[in-house]
Amino acid sequence: MLTKKGGYVVQQSNFYVIRFTIILTIVLGLLLSGANQFLKEAQDKSIDLDTKKKILSAVMDISGFTEDQQILDLYAQRVESIVVDINGNKLDKDSKGTQLVAEKVNIQKQYRFKPEERHYPVFMFKGEGSGKVEAYIFPMWGAGLWDWISGFIAVKEDLVTVAGVAFDHKTETPGLGARITDDQVKDRYKGKKIYDGTGNLKPVIMLKGESNQGLSDHQVDGMSGATMTGKGVNTMIENYLKCYEPFIEKVKSGQKVALK
Amino acid sequence: MSTEVLEKPIVKEPAEPFLSKRRKKIVSDPLNEDNPITVQVLGICSALAVTVKLQPTLVMAIAVVFVIVFSNLIISAIRNYIPNSVRIIVQLAVIATLVTLVSEVLKAYVYDMYKILGAFVGLIITNCIVMGRLEAFAMANKAYDSVLDGLGSGFGYAWVILAVAFVRELFGSGTFFDLRILPESFPTNGLMVDSIGAFMVLGIIIWIQRSKTGYVEH
Numbered sequence: 001m002l003t004k005k006g007g008y009v010v011q012q013s014n015f016y017v018i019r020f021t022i023i024l025t026i027v028l029g030l031l032l033s034g035a036n037q038f039l040k041e042a043q044d045k046s047i048d049l050d051t052k053k054k055i056l057s058a059v060m061d062i063s064g065f066t067e068d069q070q071i072l073d074l075y076a077q078r079v080e081s082i083v084v085d086i087n088g089n090k091l092d093k094d095s096k097g098t099q100l101v102a103e104k105v106n107i108q109k110q111y112r113f114k115p116e117e118r119h120y121p122v123f124m125f126k127g128e129g130s131g132k133v134e135a136y137i138f139p140m141w142g143a144g145l146w147d148w149i150s151g152f153i154a155v156k157e158d159l160v161t162v163a164g165v166a167f168d169h170k171t172e173t174p175g176l177g178a179r180i181t182d183d184q185v186k187d188r189y190k191g192k193k194i195y196d197g198t199g200n201l202k203p204v205i206m207l208k209g210e211s212n213q214g215l216s217d218h219q220v221d222g223m224s225g226a227t228m229t230g231k232g233v234n235t236m237i238e239n240y241l242k243c244y245e246p247f248i249e250k251v252k253s254g255q256k257v258a259l260k
Numbered sequence: 261m262s263t264e265v266l267e268k269p270i271v272k273e274p275a276e277p278f279l280s281k282r283r284k285k286i287v288s289d290p291l292n293e294d295n296p297i298t299v300q301v302l303g304i305c306s307a308l309a310v311t312v313k314l315q316p317t318l319v320m321a322i323a324v325v326f327v328i329v330f331s332n333l334i335i336s337a338i339r340n341y342i343p344n345s346v347r348i349i350v351q352l353a354v355i356a357t358l359v360t361l362v363s364e365v366l367k368a369y370v371y372d373m374y375k376i377l378g379a380f381v382g383l384i385i386t387n388c389i390v391m392g393r394l395e396a397f398a399m400a401n402k403a404y405d406s407v408l409d410g411l412g413s414g415f416g417y418a419w420v421i422l423a424v425a426f427v428r429e430l431f432g433s434g435t436f437f438d439l440r441i442l443p444e445s446f447p448t449n450g451l452m453v454d455s456i457g458a459f460m461v462l463g464i465i466i467w468i469q470r471s472k473t474g475y476v477e478h
Contacts, residue, residue, distance in 0.1 A: 017343040024350060028357045035361055042368035050371050175432070175453045 051103055055079065058152040058166040059125045059135045079137075080124045086116045088247035094119065107150060111141040115243050122247060125154065135163040136251070138244050142236025145228040146171045149180065153237060155194060159248050162204060165189045167233070177229030188220040194241055201245055203238040206230040286408045290416035293473055297420040298466045302388040307421050308458040309380055314437050316376045317425035323362045323381055325414030328390050329407055331355050336398040336406035351394045352385070359384045389417055420465065427461045428452045 049068055052075040056062050065071050081102030083091045094100055102121035110118040123137040137154045147170035154163040164187075167180040179185050189204060196202040202218050210224035222230050276283070296302045303324075310320045331354050335342070342350050363381045366374040374381075384390065393413050398406040429435055432452030434442035442448075451457045470476075 012343070012345070017346055020341065020343055021346060021349070024353060028353055032357060032360055035364055039364050039368040043364070046368060046371035046374075050375075173454075175448075175450050 048103065052079075054166050054168065055123050055137055055139075055152055056125075058137050058154040058164050060164075078126050078128070080126060080133075082122050082124075084120050084122055084244075084247045086118065086120070086243060086246065088244075088250045091119060105139075107139045107141045108148065115239075118243070120243060120247070122244070123152075133157055136248075138240060140236045140240040142232055142239065144169055144172050144232040145177055145226075146173070149229070149232055149236060151180075151233075151236065153189075153241070155248075159252055160193050160195045162189050162192045162194060169229075172229050173226065176223065177226040179223050179226065180229060180233060185223060192220060193217040201241060203234070203241050205234050283405065283408055286405060287412040287415075290409075290412040291419070292416075292469070293475070295416045295420065295469070296389040296392070296413050297417055297462070298469050299475060300389075300392070302392060303417055304462075306380055306383060306387060307417075307424060307462060308455045310377065311421050311425040311428055311458050312432065312453055313429045313435075314422065314425045316373060317421050319366070319370070319373045320377060320380060321414075321418035321421055323359075323366075323377075324384055324387065324390070324417055325411070326362060327355060327358045327384050328393060328414040328417075329410035330358055331390060332393055332398040332406040332410035333403055335394045336401060336403045339399050342399075347399065348391075348395075351391060355390055355394070356385050389413055420462075423465060424458055424461045428457055432457065 049071065053062060053071055056071065056075060056079070062071065062074075065074070083100040083102050083105060085091050091100055100119060102123065105119050105121045107121075110120075121139055123139075124133045125135040125137060126132060127134045135154045135156055136159065137152050139150070139152050141148065141150045143149065149167060149169040149172065151165055151167040153165050155161065156163045167186065169178060169180060172178040172180065188206075192204045194201065194203055196218070204218055204220055206220050207215075207222040208227050208230065209222050212219070212221050215221060290296055294300065297304065297307055306320065306324075311317050331351070334354050335351055359382060362384070363374070363378075366377065366381065393409060397409045401409070426436070429437075430441060431449045434440060434444075434446055434448050449457070451460075
């Protein structure tokens with residue numbers, strides 16, 4: 001059954017091959033599942049921290065915080081979160097009865113469902129000490145030129161003025177579309193308005209080309225060479241603002257919907 | 261595929277020194293004269309894809325060195341038990357396991373890097389350098405020699421992609437490990453952040469190297 005060939009032993013019986021592959025599969029499988037179990041906690045922490053960093057970066061500059069714990073503390077103090085449905089009503093549990101946690105809602109997965117079926121997390125950024133909501137932060141998901149783009153748009157307590165945005169992307173072109181993550185581009189959204197004077201929703205649109213003059217309250221300067229990414233960002237913002245509109249309307253009309 | 265049999269016939273000889281001339285050659289050959297990227301032209305895909313900035317490139321280099329060394333070690337250690345008919349699958353299974361481990365560790369401890377490198381770390385599985393070394397060396401050589409071979413090929417890959425990334429980051433973003441080197445006013449070269457820039461830098465490295473070693477493709 002065992003033959004010497006080419007300097008090393010060659011096993012040829014079918015039974016040996018099957019036994020070998022089964023043992024190999026079991027050993028490697030155990031190794032991987034063990035590693036997964038062992039690293040799960042650290043991975044969840046990293047993802048949690050990353051989400052919180054992105055949420056905070058939509059409303060404030062967090063580059064001054066070097067310690068991860070500072071971010072987590074700040075988040076715990078200042079941010080309150082809920083999950084709402086397409087009609088702006090608070091959701092406590094999903095269809096299976098599991099408790100919903102806004103930070104754990106996977107926007108990418110939700111994006112695949114019909115808008116009416118999605119869960120919409122809302123993050124409320126509260127003033128220091130006062131506890132009054134200073135900004136509402138809405139997550140978004142969409143398609144860029146090459147792959148997904150995502151982001152958060154923060155709207156001030158008047159629910160009209162943009163407090164800031166944060167974008168992320170998978171593989172937009174470096175130096176062109178990837179600039180959506182640059183402060184220089186993100187800052188263009190600050191102070192813009194998502195409602196027009198008559199109270200109708202009017203999302204902020206990124207224009208084509210750079211150095212556009214005479215921008216209105218609903219326009220931001222574009223990124224030269226990245227028109228398609230800009231279009232993706234516009235569609236994403238518009239889609240998600242529409243989905244969050246019922247919630248915004250409810251808060252505006254003074255219904256203390258979901259605020260504890 | 262041919263296998264290089266460096267093992268000598270079984271003749272009792274005095275133990276080979278820990279770093280004999282032959283073993284030094286196993287490590288040093290892939291660094292220059294038999295470099296996996298510039299001479300064997302393997303692993304080009306990742307050399308183009310991850311080299312926009314030095315930091316992710318360094319992480320990628322460490323990941324590849326880790327995977328080559330340990331897959332070489334494991335395959336060499338069990339080489340006498342691997343059935344010849346399924347050896348490629350066994351090699352792939354070992355590589356894939358190691359790559360998944362690297363990817364999981366990155367996700368747990370350096371999440372920012374995981375986001376940038378995500379797909380490319382997974383693609384180490386298909387990096388021809390890794391499988392090439394298993395098939396050509398580890399299947400026929402002792403474990404210690406295989407580890408040396410892995411180190412040589414790994415670092416041979418690492419220095420080339422780091423060199424490419426250095427040039428690309430310097431001229432593409434004006435920085436070195438994200439520290440600003442060139443003044444803001446110095447225009448950055450958009451070509452360098454594109455894959456085309458990587459091709460050009462890689463081509464120039466190959467040119468310089470071959471004019472020195474006198475290597476000619478037959």
